[in-house]
Amino acid sequence: MPFSHDLRVRYGECDPQGIVFNPNYLAYFDHTVTELWRASAIGSWDSMVERGVDVVVGEANIRFRAPARFDDLITVSAEIANLGTTSLTLDLAIHRGDEILIEGWLRQVFVDARTWAKTPIPDWVRDALSPYLKGQTGT
Secondary structure, three states: OOEEEEEEOOHHHEOOOOEEOOHHHHHHHHHHHHHHHHHOOOOOHHHHHHOOEEEEEEEEEEEEOOOOEOOOEEEEEEEEEEEOOOEEEEEEEEEEOOEEEEEEEEEEEEEEOOOOOEOOOOHHHHHHHHHHEOOOOOO
């Protein structure tokens, strides 16, 4: 089941044409991932790091379909497409009402919080994120 989070487009996130400046869509993705962690049993980002793991972006992809504009209320949805050994892939979409504006995905790699070496995804993270696996029907 997808996780979703609403955001209001702020003036400073827009270019002179009044549309969201392209890099801000990645910031919206990042913000939504942080809120997904908070909504799941993982908790805050700091609590995950305190347990010895961190996450870094290994790859990002964005497909632009239509622009978001200043003061739009947008919804960012995130769903876990794959839970690998050391990384996960999230499918993300940004909507304004029923209109899909942006589609994309992030591959996030789990690392040891002290050494930054790649590390397996802990079982407690897998358990926390399992309700958001693509194809799941409940949280």
